[in-house]
Amino acid sequence: MRPHLIQLFLFAVAGIIGFLVDTAVLYILAPYMGPFYARILSFLAAVLTTWIVNRALAFRNQSSTLSKKSEFTRYLILMMAGGLINYAVYSSLIVYSLLVRQYLVLGVAAGSLAGMVVNYLSSRFLIYRFPSS
Numbered sequence: 001m002r003p004h005l006i007q008l009f010l011f012a013v014a015g016i017i018g019f020l021v022d023t024a025v026l027y028i029l030a031p032y033m034g035p036f037y038a039r040i041l042s043f044l045a046a047v048l049t050t051w052i053v054n055r056a057l058a059f060r061n062q063s064s065t066l067s068k069k070s071e072f073t074r075y076l077i078l079m080m081a082g083g084l085i086n087y088a089v090y091s092s093l094i095v096y097s098l099l100v101r102q103y104l105v106l107g108v109a110a111g112s113l114a115g116m117v118v119n120y121l122s123s124r125f126l127i128y129r130f131p132s133s
Contacts, residue, residue, distance in 0.1 A: 012116070022046035030104060047083070065130055071127065082122070085118060
C-alpha cells in the first residue's frame with residue numbers, strides 16, 4: 001500500500017477514536033449544558049485525543065520541528081477550520097432534524113466527516129511536513 005494511503009487510513013483511525021471521545025463527552029455534558037455548548041467541549045476533547053493518536057500513528061515518521069506545546073497549539077488552531085465546518089453541519093442538523101436532536105451521535109458523525117478532509121490536509125501539509133530525523 002502507498003505511504004500516503006496508509007497515512008490517510010491511520011488519520012481516519014485517529015478520527016474514529018476522536019469521534020468516540022467527542023460523542024462520549026457530548027452525551028455526558030449535553031444534559032447539563034445543552035447540545036450546543038456541550039459540543040464545543042466535546043470537540044476540544046476530540047482534538048486533544050486525535051493530536052495524541054496522530055502523533056503516534058499517522059505522522060510518526062514526520063516532524064513538525066516544534067515543541068509539543070507549540071505543535072498542539074498549531075494543531076488546535078488548524079483543527080478549528082475543520083471544526084467550524086464540523087460544528088456548522090452539526091448545528092444545522094440539530095436545528096432542522098428531529099432525528100438528530102434525538103440521536104446527537106448522528107450530528108457528530110455528519111459534522112466529523114465534513115471536517116475530516118480539511119483537518120487531514122492541514123495536518124499533512126501545514127504541521128507534519130518534515131521527515132523525522
